[in-house]
Amino acid sequence: MINEARLYQLLGERIRKLREGFETPEGRMTQAGLAAMVDLERTSITNIEKGAQKVSLHVLYKICEVFDANVLDILPRPAEVVQEKALPEMTALEFGGKTYVAPQKTLQKIAAILEMKEQR
Template sequence: MSDMEVYRILGAAIAKRRAELGLTQADVAGRIDLTRASLANIETGRQKVLLHQIYKLANALEVRSITDLVPPSFQFIEDPEPVQFEGSDVNDRERAQLEHFVRTFGSS
């Protein structure tokens, strides 16, 4: 699991619980002192969340524990092997972009 994957999973859990309660993003954002746009970014995994914000979210979303929102386990990816592009004439910048794309979307 990549570092950002945990934020995507957290965001999806927040959005799901918010929908179950029939709350808007503006409703929840107001309860936790964030803008609606910030909550939208959190729900899509584009914005990192501070620990105290997770506690506020758990309270606003009426879950018993923050563990109801976060993945049950998380293991950082350590030193992934480089992606090989055989027979390809890509420069270093293109290679980095392709590798990022493969690592981000290749396991979905």
């Protein structure tokens, strides 16, 4: 499963590094300068660099064109953004002299069903 937040965070960091390493006649390229070159507002560049705003594909290509960078070189590799599914925490439940081990939510549901049966 892709961790979308991590994907855009890494992409934004890489765009920021490209921008900060790019020298113009006036000095280091600013967010406002990059924004003007790719037809965005400065706040959009700020949000993209923070990972708070998704980058449109055509804008990503424009940004890469400004820095003479290959799109594939700034995209995070799948291994960097894959989110491993966490295993549920296992819990033990004793019932009828036996111990059952299962995820806590499952055991809570089973216990509730068993209590309902006992009350009848």
